[in-house]
Each structure stands twice: as structure tokens, then as C-alpha cells.
Amino acid sequence: MQIVRWMTVGAAALALAGCGSKTETTSTDTTTTTTTANTDAGMMANGMDMAPAPTASAGQTFANAAASNDAFEIASSKLAESQAESAAVKKFAASMIKAHTESTAKLKTAAGAAAPAITPDPTLTAEQQQTLDSLKPLKGADFDKAYAGAQVDAHEKTLAALKVSSADANVPASLRDFATKLSPTVAAHLNMAKGLKP
Structure with a gap:
């Protein structure tokens, strides 16, 4: 009975650890994506990453x-x-x-x-x-x-x-x-x- 209880606790800990890991990864991915999007938006706003509007020759x-x-x-x-x-x-x-x-x-x-x-x-x-x-x-x-x-x-x-x-x-x-x-x-x-x- 004791072994089953430890196995259940261990499985729960692994599950929680796995969830925590997924949350971290998702959070990191979201942060990275957000940062990249913000950087792109900032560069576009500053005209650094945008092609200039075409002007007639x-x-x-x-x-x-x-x-x-x-x-x-x-x-x-x-x-x-x-x-x-x-x-x-x-x-x-x-x-x-x-x-x-x-x-x-x-x-x-x-x-x-x-x-x-x-x-x-x-x-x-x-x-x-x-x-x-x-x-x-x-x-x-x-x-x-x-x-x-x-x-x-x-x-x-x-x-x-x-x-x-x-x-x-x-x-x-x-x-x-x-x-x-x-x-x-x-x-x-x-x-x-x-x-x-x-």
C-alpha cells in the first residue's frame, strides 16, 4: 500500500513537473514571439525594416x-x-x-x-x-x-x-x-x- 502511495505521489509530481515545464516553454515561446513581434513593429514604426514607399522616377x-x-x-x-x-x-x-x-x-x-x-x-x-x-x-x-x-x-x-x-x-x-x-x-x-x- 505504501509503495502504491509513493508511486501515485511520484506520478503526480512528474505530471506537475511536466505541466510546469510545458508552461515555462509556452511562456518562453510566447515571450520570445511577443518580443520579436514588438521588435518588428518597432522597426517598422521607425522605418528600419520597411521598404520605403515606391516613388516615381x-x-x-x-x-x-x-x-x-x-x-x-x-x-x-x-x-x-x-x-x-x-x-x-x-x-x-x-x-x-x-x-x-x-x-x-x-x-x-x-x-x-x-x-x-x-x-x-x-x-x-x-x-x-x-x-x-x-x-x-x-x-x-x-x-x-x-x-x-x-x-x-x-x-x-x-x-x-x-x-x-x-x-x-x-x-x-x-x-x-x-x-x-x-x-x-x-x-x-x-x-x-x-x-x-x-
């Missing part, structure tokens, strides 16, 4: 700006075909649609020649969209005046961007060449747009 930024400028010129000039009153404005608008359609094709070729290749995004900027939206309800002389002003502004900004990008060593050579060759055309368009203003 100078080439991509320029290609997107050029594409959105072309898209704005085409969209606003298509409005002019139906809403302008002045024959001069309509003629200018037709030349802008043609010129900026050609510019878009040249841009795609230049962007495709970059290494790695770049795909221009023609999405209008918020400012371009706002200008386009402000032109939509206008007709006749009111449209002519607003369109002429928008064309001067858009071409001034485009010309400035082309000059900067053509000299930026971070922009791929094919896009720098595109910017350099396009600058005189944009300058001519700017002068034509200025001539439209009443």
Missing part, C-alpha cells in the same frame, strides 16, 4: 506630366471644336488636337526606349480636370476667352517642364531628347495661344 514623373498635358490639350481642344465662336480659336484647336496626338505617339516611343521602359500615364492632374470642367458649360465668346487663357497657362507650364526635364540627368536620354526636340514646338504653340487672347 524622374523619367516616369516627366512622362506622366507630358502625357497628361497632351491629354488636356486634346480634350480641351475637342470642346473648342463645338463650343468656340471664333474661327481662329477653332483653327487653333484643330491644330492642337493634331499636334498633341502626334506628341503622344512620340512620347510613347521615347518612353518605350528608356531602360527600363516607361509607360506614360495620361491621367489629368486635379488642376487640369478643374480647368476642363470649368470650360464645359461655356459657349461662344465666353468659351473663347477662357479657352485661350487656359491654353496660354498650359503651354507655359509645359514649356517650363520640358526645359527642366531636358537638362535633368535623372531623366532617361530618350525622354531628354524628346523634351529638347518638343520645346520649340511648344514655344510656338504658346505664342499662338497668346495671339488668341482678346
Whole structure:
């Protein structure tokens, strides 16, 4: 009877020891995991273990700006075909649609020649969209005046961007060449747009 009692006590002690061991291991594992998770979270919060948010390259930024400028010129000039009153404005608008359609094709070729290749995004900027939206309800002389002003502004900004990008060593050579060759055309368009203003 005494032997059975000691065996029972011994078995209970082993069982308790085993439970204690498991608890310790679990506790240690949990602590280690928690510490690791906290360390990772801390590193992420400090930006040490995170890849930085991707930023567009100078080439991509320029290609997107050029594409959105072309898209704005085409969209606003298509409005002019139906809403302008002045024959001069309509003629200018037709030349802008043609010129900026050609510019878009040249841009795609230049962007495709970059290494790695770049795909221009023609999405209008918020400012371009706002200008386009402000032109939509206008007709006749009111449209002519607003369109002429928008064309001067858009071409001034485009010309400035082309000059900067053509000299930026971070922009791929094919896009720098595109910017350099396009600058005189944009300058001519700017002068034509200025001539439209009443």
C-alpha cells in the first residue's frame, strides 16, 4: 500500500513537473514571439525594416506630366471644336488636337526606349480636370476667352517642364531628347495661344 502511495505521489509530481515545464516553454515561446513581434513593429514604426514607399522616377514623373498635358490639350481642344465662336480659336484647336496626338505617339516611343521602359500615364492632374470642367458649360465668346487663357497657362507650364526635364540627368536620354526636340514646338504653340487672347 505504501509503495502504491509513493508511486501515485511520484506520478503526480512528474505530471506537475511536466505541466510546469510545458508552461515555462509556452511562456518562453510566447515571450520570445511577443518580443520579436514588438521588435518588428518597432522597426517598422521607425522605418528600419520597411521598404520605403515606391516613388516615381524622374523619367516616369516627366512622362506622366507630358502625357497628361497632351491629354488636356486634346480634350480641351475637342470642346473648342463645338463650343468656340471664333474661327481662329477653332483653327487653333484643330491644330492642337493634331499636334498633341502626334506628341503622344512620340512620347510613347521615347518612353518605350528608356531602360527600363516607361509607360506614360495620361491621367489629368486635379488642376487640369478643374480647368476642363470649368470650360464645359461655356459657349461662344465666353468659351473663347477662357479657352485661350487656359491654353496660354498650359503651354507655359509645359514649356517650363520640358526645359527642366531636358537638362535633368535623372531623366532617361530618350525622354531628354524628346523634351529638347518638343520645346520649340511648344514655344510656338504658346505664342499662338497668346495671339488668341482678346
